[in-house]
Structures are given as C-alpha cells and as structure tokens.
Amino acid sequence: MLAFDPSSVFLSNLLLAQEEAEAATGGLDIVTLLNQALNGVGIVGILLLTGLGLAITFGVMRIINLAHGEFIMLGAYVTFVFQDAFGMDLLMTIPFAFLVTAIIGAVVELTIIRRLYGNPLETLLATWGLSIVLQGVVKLIFTAQLKYVKAPPYLSGNLPLLSDDSGGALISISYYRMFIIVVALALLGVTMYLFYKTSWGRQIRAVTQNRDMAKCLGVNTKLVDMGTFAYGCGLAGVAGAVISALKTVAPPMGQDYLVDAWMVVVTGGVDKLIGVLAGSLLIGEANAVIAFILNDPTARVIVLAAVIVLIRYRPEGLFTIQKRS
Amino acid sequence: MANAVMGYKQSSFPTKLAAISGIALLIFIILPFVFGDFQLSLMSKLLLFGSLGISLDLVWGFTGILSFAHGVFFTLGGYASAYYLKLNLSAASNTYGGELPDFMVWNGLETLPWFIAPLKYFPIALVATVAVPALFAYILGYFIFRSKVSGVYITIITLAISSALTTFFVSQQAYTGGTNGITDVSKLSFLGSPIPPIGLYFLILAFTVFVLALSWWLTQSNLGLILRSINENEKRIAFLGYDVAQFKIFIWTLSAALAGMAGGLFVPLNQFISPVYLAVAFGTQVVIWVAIGGRGTLVGPLLAAILLGQVQNYAEKVTQDWQLVIGILLLVVVLFIPNGLMSLLPKQLSLANLSKPKLLKTPDAVKN
Numbered sequence: 001m002l003a004f005d006p007s008s009v010f011l012s013n014l015l016l017a018q019e020e021a022e023a024a025t026g027g028l029d030i031v032t033l034l035n036q037a038l039n040g041v042g043i044v045g046i047l048l049l050t051g052l053g054l055a056i057t058f059g060v061m062r063i064i065n066l067a068h069g070e071f072i073m074l075g076a077y078v079t080f081v082f083q084d085a086f087g088m089d090l091l092m093t094i095p096f097a098f099l100v101t102a103i104i105g106a107v108v109e110l111t112i113i114r115r116l117y118g119n120p121l122e123t124l125l126a127t128w129g130l131s132i133v134l135q136g137v138v139k140l141i142f143t144a145q146l147k148y149v150k151a152p153p154y155l156s157g158n159l160p161l162l163s164d165d166s167g168g169a170l171i172s173i174s175y176y177r178m179f180i181i182v183v184a185l186a187l188l189g190v191t192m193y194l195f196y197k198t199s200w201g202r203q204i205r206a207v208t209q210n211r212d213m214a215k216c217l218g219v220n221t222k223l224v225d226m227g228t229f230a231y232g233c234g235l236a237g238v239a240g241a242v243i244s245a246l247k248t249v250a251p252p253m254g255q256d257y258l259v260d261a262w263m264v265v266v267t268g269g270v271d272k273l274i275g276v277l278a279g280s281l282l283i284g285e286a287n288a289v290i291a292f293i294l295n296d297p298t299a300r301v302i303v304l305a306a307v308i309v310l311i312r313y314r315p316e317g318l319f320t321i322q323k324r325s
Numbered sequence: 326m327a328n329a330v331m332g333y334k335q336s337s338f339p340t341k342l343a344a345i346s347g348i349a350l351l352i353f354i355i356l357p358f359v360f361g362d363f364q365l366s367l368m369s370k371l372l373l374f375g376s377l378g379i380s381l382d383l384v385w386g387f388t389g390i391l392s393f394a395h396g397v398f399f400t401l402g403g404y405a406s407a408y409y410l411k412l413n414l415s416a417a418s419n420t421y422g423g424e425l426p427d428f429m430v431w432n433g434l435e436t437l438p439w440f441i442a443p444l445k446y447f448p449i450a451l452v453a454t455v456a457v458p459a460l461f462a463y464i465l466g467y468f469i470f471r472s473k474v475s476g477v478y479i480t481i482i483t484l485a486i487s488s489a490l491t492t493f494f495v496s497q498q499a500y501t502g503g504t505n506g507i508t509d510v511s512k513l514s515f516l517g518s519p520i521p522p523i524g525l526y527f528l529i530l531a532f533t534v535f536v537l538a539l540s541w542w543l544t545q546s547n548l549g550l551i552l553r554s555i556n557e558n559e560k561r562i563a564f565l566g567y568d569v570a571q572f573k574i575f576i577w578t579l580s581a582a583l584a585g586m587a588g589g590l591f592v593p594l595n596q597f598i599s600p601v602y603l604a605v606a607f608g609t610q611v612v613i614w615v616a617i618g619g620r621g622t623l624v625g626p627l628l629a630a631i632l633l634g635q636v637q638n639y640a641e642k643v644t645q646d647w648q649l650v651i652g653i654l655l656l657v658v659v660l661f662i663p664n665g666l667m668s669l670l671p672k673q674l675s676l677a678n679l680s681k682p683k684l685l686k687t688p689d690a691v692k693n
C-alpha cells in the first residue's frame with residue numbers, strides 16, 4: 001500500500017513508468033490494463049444497476065431518497081428467502097424482488113414521502129430514519145448473520161477473450177459480470193421505453209413538468225407519484241437481487257451502494273435517463289483506472305473528491321443541457 | 326441618569342432564565358458527587374456529544390445548512406489530541422520503548438512524520454485541535470458556499486466528505502492507525518500529574534457551558550438575526566446587501582472549531598479515537614440529537630444527547646436493537662413533531678419566553 005507522502009507517490013509513479021517502458025516490448029502491460037478496464041466494466045454494471053432506481057426517485061421525482069440502499073438490501077433478502085425456502089433459481093426470484101420492494105416502496109410513499117413533498121431537507125431526514133428502521137427490522141427478522149445467495153451454475157466461470165500460447169486465459173470476463181451488465185442495460189432500455197413511449201410515461205413527465213396543469217387535464221397525480229416511486233424502488237430491488245450473489249447479504253449492505261448510487265446520479269445529471277449510463281461509465285472507469293495507477297482506497301477518495309468538485313460547479317450534472325430559466 | 330440606565334439594564338435581565346440555568350448548572354455540579362465512576366464518564370461523554378449537537382444546531386437550526394460532516398470536524402480535533410497524548414506516553418509504557426507510537430512501528434515507519442511530530446508539544450496540540458477542523462471547514466465552506474449550490478446538494482457533499490475521509494483514514498494505516506485508530510493513549514495531565522475523572526468532568530462541564538453561552542450570545546446578537554434571516558429567505562437578505570456566503574462561512578467555521586474542541590476533549594476521556602467517528606453513522610447521530618431535541622433551540626440538542634445516551638445505556642442491556650428505536654424516533658419527530666421535543670414543552674417554559682425582558686417600569690419607578 002502506498003503511504004501518504006507526496007514524494008513516495010511521485011516515486012511509485014516513476015517506477016510504474018519505468019516498468020511500463022520495460023514491459024512495452026512483451027505486451028504484458030497492455031494485458032493488465034485491458035483486464036483493469038474490463039474490471040471497470042464490471043463496476044460500471046453494478047453502478048448502473050444501483051443508480052437506475054435512484055435516477056427515477058431523485059432524477060424524475062426529485063425525492064431525496066437516502067433509503068435507496070435499503071431497498072437494494074430488501075431485494076437481496078427477497079432473493080435469499082425465495083432461494084432458501086423454495087430452492088428457486090436466482091433469475092426466477094428477480095420478478096419477486098421487484099414486486100416486493102415496489103409494494104414496500106408504494107407503502108412508504110403513501111405514509112411518509114407524500115407528507116413531505118416540497119420539503120427536500122425533511123424528506124432527506126425522514127428517508128434516513130426510514131433506512132435505519134428498515135435495517136433494524138431486517139436485522140430483527142433475519143438476525144445480523146451474513147446470508148449467502150448462490151449464483152446460477154450456468155453463470156459461473158469466465159469467458160476467455162485472449163489466451164496466451166499455452167492456452168491459459170490472459171484476458172477474461174466472468175459470465176456473472178456480463179450478466180449484470182446485460183440486466184442493467186435491459187432495465188435501462190425498458191425504463192426508457194416506459195418513460196418515453198407509453199401513456200404512463202407521458203403522465204409522469206407531465207406531472208414533473210407542470211403538476212397543476214397535469215392535474216387540470218385529469219391526470220391522477222397522486223397515483224402517478226406513488227407508481228413512479230414504487231417503480232424506482234422496484235428497480236432497486238432488482239439491483240439487490242442481482243448483486244446478492246456477488247457479496248454476502250447483510251442488513252447494512254445497502255449503505256455501501258447508497259453513496260455510489262448518489263454519485264452516479266449526480267454526475268450523470270437528472271435531465272435525461274441516459275445520464276445515469278454516462279455517470280456510471282465515467283465513475284466506474286475512472287475508479288478502475290486510478291485504482292490501477294495507485295490503489296483502491298486512493299481511487300475512491302479521488303473519485304469522491306472529483307464528484308464534490310463537480311457538484312460545486314455543475315450541480316445539474318455533466319450531461320445536462322443548460323437551459324435558460 | 327446612570328441609575329436610569331442601570332434600572333433599564335436590571336429590568337431587561339431575564340431573571341427566570343437565569344434562575345433556571347443556575348439551577349441546572351447546580352445540578353450538574355452536584356451530580357458527580359452522587360454518581361459512580363461509570364456514570365461520571367458516561368455523563369462527561371454525553372456533555373461532549375451535547376456540545377457537538379449545539380455546534381451543529383448553529384449551522385442547521387439557525388442557518389439552515391444540514392451537515393452530516395460534524396462528526397468529521399469532531400474527529401479531526403480528536404486525532405490532533407490523540408497524537409498529543411500518544412506521543413507523550415512515557416517510554417516505559419510505550420510498547421516499543423522508543424519515541425515512535427506502536428502502530429507506526431507495526432507499519433514499518435522509522436521516523437516520526439514531520440506533520441505529526443510538532444503535536445508532541447501541548448500548545449501546538451491545543452491550537453491544532455481547534456485550527457485543523459476550523460481550517461478544513463473554512464476551505465470547504467469557502468468552496469461550497471460561494472456557489473449556486475443549494476441546501477440539499479450541500480448535505481450530499483457533506484455525506485461524500487464523511488465517506489471519503491473515512492476511506493482515507495482507514496487506508497493510511499501507518500499514519501492514522503487504520504481501522505483501529507489511535508489506542509492506548511496516555512492520560513491528560515496537568516502540571517505533571519494526571520487529571521482524575523472528576524477533574525475531566527468539570528473541565529468538560531465548563532466547556533459545555535462555554536459552548537452554550539457563546540452560542541446563546543451569538544444567536545441573540547444581530548449576527549444571529551442575520552443567520553435566521555438567511556434560513557428564512559436567503560435571497561431577500563442578499564438583496565439587502567449582506568454577503569450571505571460570508572456569514573455562512575463564518576458560522577460554519579466557528580461551528581467546526583467548537584466541534585473540534587469537543588473532539589479534543591473526547592480523546593482523554595474515551596482513551597481512543599478511530600474512523601468510526603468519521604463515518605456517516607456518527608454524523609447521523611449528531612443530526613438525530615438536533616432533530617429530536619429541536620432545531621434552533623440550542624438546549625434541545627444538549628438535552629436530547631444526554632437523554633438518548635442515558636436511555637441507550639439502559640436499553641442496550643435489554644435489547645440489541647437500539648438503532649431501530651432511534652430510527653423510529655427520528656421518523657416520528659420528522660413527521661409529527663418537526664420542531665423537536667423542546668416544542669412540546671409548555672409555552673411558558675420556552676426559551677424565547679423565558680429570555681424575554683420584563684416590561685420597562687415607569688420612569689418614576691426607575692428613579693429610586
């Protein structure tokens with residue numbers, strides 16, 4: 001691990017540069033770099049998956065939802081329960097994870113969020129309280145013990161992309177990471193279709209643009225609010241179900257994803273749904289590249305600092321077209 | 326004439342408030358003689374947490390900036406004080422006998438880093454406990470308040486700061502002791518002899534009174550009026566010609582300095598500091614004390630910290646799920662009692678009412 005000392009950081013960079021120069025002939029360095037980039041693609045998949053739900057609840061509805069991580073956690077627990085009780089395949093549990101978290105999301109919208117519209121700081125506090133409560137309740141039911149979810153057997157193993165002379169894989173990507181990316185992109189596609197091509201999506205956009213006018217035209221704004229929030233929570237639930245096989249399932253697991261999801265949405269901007277893809281690409285790859293040059297914790301600190309600077313100068317996100325207001 | 330002025334002053338003095346705070350102070354002075362050792366250290370800790378709550382109330386309750394980073398300021402002060410206490414371990418009680426703290430030896434450091442070495446001296450350490458968090462807050466404040474960034478985004482920035490610093494402190498094991506933090510520190514001593522727990526209690530009590538009095542005075546002054554106006558309507562106060570950002574940066578920095586001092590006093594009491602206090606969870610605790618006690622009441626956060634801490638102490642013997650109780654309490658307060666528990670007190674007991682000066686007597690009455 002690198003020590004916090006400017007000179008040593010500089011020195012190690014120098015050493016790395018020397019190594020690069022030496023390895024350039026063997027081509028080994030490009031392999032490591034490619035592997036790191038692929039690793040980054042895996043992170044991008046997870047970021048996209050966890051950020052998508054938040055892009056709905058925050059991006060579209062402007063609800064500061066700090067309980068987002070807990071909805072991911074709930075989705076993971078749903079998968080655990082269905083797999084544990086009925087021996088279901090992970091893929092089969094995804095619809096249930098979506099339904100259960102969406103229903104919980106609808107209840108939360110009805111009982112808590114609805115009372116606090118137009119009051120972002122209060123919403124932030126209430127959802128933070130909710131996140132503590134959800135963790136506590138899950139801990140009460142399932143205890144704090146770590147739970148394990150099995151990935152389907154056909155998704156285990158790696159896909160070799162490049163082999164060396166003896167047949168060993170030089171560059172490979174695990175099937176599960178590919179699966180995550182496919183799910184994330186599919187969900188993004190479905191969500192975009194729902195938002196831009198269906199009447200429900202048109203109603204949602206109408207309500208966000210001009211609530212009073214939409215109400216006058218006969219849109220049931222309260223139902224739209226509830227439905228949209230529930231959908232965002234359901235997406236978080238799917239994220240939880242898919243992620244559950246990657247790491248252990250435990251009550252505080254959502255906290256790990258909360259900050260990342262926020263960073264993705266804030267970076268991508270909330271104007272267009274596609275921003276969440278841009279945000280996760282940028283953060284995921286930046287993280288992987290910096291981690292390759294320095295190390296993991298430093299990469300995280302640098303990325304977080306960069307996002308803070310970004311919020312300072314462009315709170316509306318990088319990929320938002322500037323409008324006159 | 327002089328009499329009249331004195332008469333005016335006497336009549337404007339909030340007698341009731343003075344009486345109540347006098348009684349409260351007396352109770353806190355008597356308490357340690359009734360308490361056992363455990364309660365003594367618990368109460369010292371809760372008073373510090375209360376002071377931390379008051380410092381957050383200055384920026385949140387009065388100025389409307391919700392921060393999850395006050396645990397960070399607290400911990401920065403704490404680390405400064407922990408380095409001082411660690412470096413002043415006598416050679417005999419240091420595991421490796423030498424100058425170097427044990428965690429640095431474990432991580433292969435051979436000399437004391439230049440930025441930690443000066444903390445061996447008390448005056449420097451004392452200044453650092455206040456200056457490091459204050460400077461950090463000033464830079465941060467200068468950066469975020471002089472922009473178009475609004476309330477919620479600032480809160481998200483504070484969340485990110487807390488998360489980033491936790492990762493940073495955990496990763497720099499050789500310099501910060503990593504996840505374990507700085508443990509086994511020496512006792513704070515005065516003129517060569519260690520301060521007993523009761524002495525520490527009174528030191529902390531004095532600090533708490535100082536924080537409360539300073540905050541009270543500040544918020545009653547014209548400055549407090551401006552801060553509250555910023556909370557009510559930032560645009561209007563800017564149109565009146567006030568530099569809103571400057572006021573925000575000032576109160577933010579001051580609040581961080583107070584939080585840092587609390588952290589500095591926390592280490593001699595707690596005997597260790599670790600990244601746990603940097604993390605978002607602790608920052609949330611502070612927010613919860615203020616939310617439950619009542620924003621903008623100053624006394625509310627102090628009482629909430631003491632009350633919740635005491636209840637937690639007993640509740641944890643019965644249940645493992647104290648956090649759940651806290652979460653439910655926070656939800657209930659936000660949804661149903663937005664002004665906190667202090668607002669449930671009868672009107673006559675409210676701070677605003679108590680501090681209201683009595684009506685001026687007629688000039689005749691003043692004359693005598």
